[in-house]
Amino acid sequence: MRRLMLCLLTVTFCTGQICNQQPPDDDDIDNGDGPIISVDGEAIIADHLAAAAFDDIPAATIQAIQTGYRIGYGHTSHGSQIVTGMEMLFAENSQYAFNAGEGSLVLEERGDVDLGHEGNLDWVDITRDALDQPDKNFNVVMWSWCAGVSDNTEAGIDAYLDAMNQLEADYPNVTFIYMTGHLDGTGPSGNLYLRNNQIRNYCQTNGKILFDFADIESYDPDGTHYPDGSDACEWCVNWCATHTCPTCAECQHSECFNCYQKGRAFWWLMARIDGWEGT
Numbered sequence: 001m002r003r004l005m006l007c008l009l010t011v012t013f014c015t016g017q018i019c020n021q022q023p024p025d026d027d028d029i030d031n032g033d034g035p036i037i038s039v040d041g042e043a044i045i046a047d048h049l050a051a052a053a054f055d056d057i058p059a060a061t062i063q064a065i066q067t068g069y070r071i072g073y074g075h076t077s078h079g080s081q082i083v084t085g086m087e088m089l090f091a092e093n094s095q096y097a098f099n100a101g102e103g104s105l106v107l108e109e110r111g112d113v114d115l116g117h118e119g120n121l122d123w124v125d126i127t128r129d130a131l132d133q134p135d136k137n138f139n140v141v142m143w144s145w146c147a148g149v150s151d152n153t154e155a156g157i158d159a160y161l162d163a164m165n166q167l168e169a170d171y172p173n174v175t176f177i178y179m180t181g182h183l184d185g186t187g188p189s190g191n192l193y194l195r196n197n198q199i200r201n202y203c204q205t206n207g208k209i210l211f212d213f214a215d216i217e218s219y220d221p222d223g224t225h226y227p228d229g230s231d232a233c234e235w236c237v238n239w240c241a242t243h244t245c246p247t248c249a250e251c252q253h254s255e256c257f258n259c260y261q262k263g264r265a266f267w268w269l270m271a272r273i274d275g276w277e278g279t
Contacts, residue, residue, distance in 0.1 A: 042207025043204050043206075043207045043209070044209045044210070044273065045204070045209075045210045045212055046210070046216075046265045047215040047216060047265070048212075048216045048218065048219035050216075050265040051216055051221075051261040051262070051265040053268055053278065054264035054265070054268050057267060057268060057271045057276065061276045062271070065267075065270045066097070066098075066103060066104050066105050067103060068274065069105060069139055069140055069270065069273075069274075070106040070108070070137055071105070071107045071108065071139075071141075072108050072110075073107060073110070073144075074109075074113045074114065074142075074143045074144070075113070075114055075143070075144040076112065076113065076144075077252040077253060078114075078145070078182050078231065078252065079114060079144030079145075079146070080111065081251055081252060081253075081258060081262050082144070082211075082259075082266050083107070083263075084248055084250070084251050084252070085251075085259040085260045085261065085264065086098060086263040087248070087263075088246050088259065088263055089260070089264065092246065105270075114144055114148065115144065115145045115148050115160060116148050117151060117152060117156070118148075118151070118153060119152075119155060119159035119160070121159060123143070124163050124167070127141070127167065128167075128170075131174065139174055139175060140174070140175045141167075141177065142176075142177035142179065142211065143179065144179050144213070145180075145181040145182070145213075146182075148181060149180065149181025149182075149192055149196060149199075150186070150191060151191070152181075152191075152195050153195075154194075154195075154198060157198050157199060161198075161199065161202050164208075165206070175209060175273055177209050177211055177269070178199060178202075178208050179210065179213055180199050180200065180210070180213045180214040181195065181213065181214060182213055182214060182253075183217055183218065183230050185228065187227055187228040192214070196214050200212065209269070211266065213262070216258075216265050217233050217254070217258050217261070221239070221261075233254045233257070233258035236254070236255035236257045240257055245257045245260070246260050248260075
């Protein structure tokens with residue numbers, strides 16, 4: 001297991017503006033060949049194939065995650081999809097329990113904040129204040145976007161990336177998870193694709209840990225790509241009409257199967273953080 005000493009957290013986040021850019025080059029778009037397990041020996045990126053590889057995670061690794069990590073997660077409605085997916089997996093199998101008492105993974109949510117828009121860094125000071133509290137012992141921190149990538153600019157995303165990198169430097173015993181923004185239906189020519197690729201390229205180049213929220217909802221389990229889809233996960237409706245899909249009370253803004261896939265990808269990501277080499 002990667003050395004992670006217990007630290008501290010609760011979180012909060014920010015607001016944006018559209019940037020007129022050219023569509024990303026084909027080389028900048030994930031071609032769906034496989035989950036990026038490492039680039040330059042460092043980057044860990046959970047995408048749609050991470051969700052597919054969930055079933056390969058060893059039971060011993062799941063147990064190590066249960067007892068070894070305390071996660072602080074700041075999000076609003078879209079970010080709750082990951083938690084809903086985790087709840088669905090827990091309902092299927094108690095092996096994936098969380099927040100269930102001693103011996104289970106701790107996931108503390110702050111469900112009223114997200115990464116906001118356009119380079120607002122108010123969340124940085126709030127996060128530092130939380131990490132410096134003596135009564136917290138989180139060793140993984142994850143923050144999500146709501147619509148804040150769709151209307152962001154290159155400079156705004158750079159501000160987010162730079163702030164995350166500085167937090168990593170200042171809190172070296174905490175693992176920080178980067179994230180892309182949810183699909184918005186604008187397709188490969190839209191600003192969202194540019195900004196998400198900006199985040200992906202940074203994480204790949206600099207050996208970061210990324211939960212690729214958008215990529216997970218861009219592919220069905222057969223690997224069919226839906227580049228023009230939205231956060232509603234239109235393909236999920238068709239998929240679940242011909243396959244048995246798990247249900248949930250609500251997957252905010254989307255379909256339960258979209259949440260389910262994100263829960264699977266998150267467990268894969270935690271397994272990789274714990275040191276599992278992945279498949």
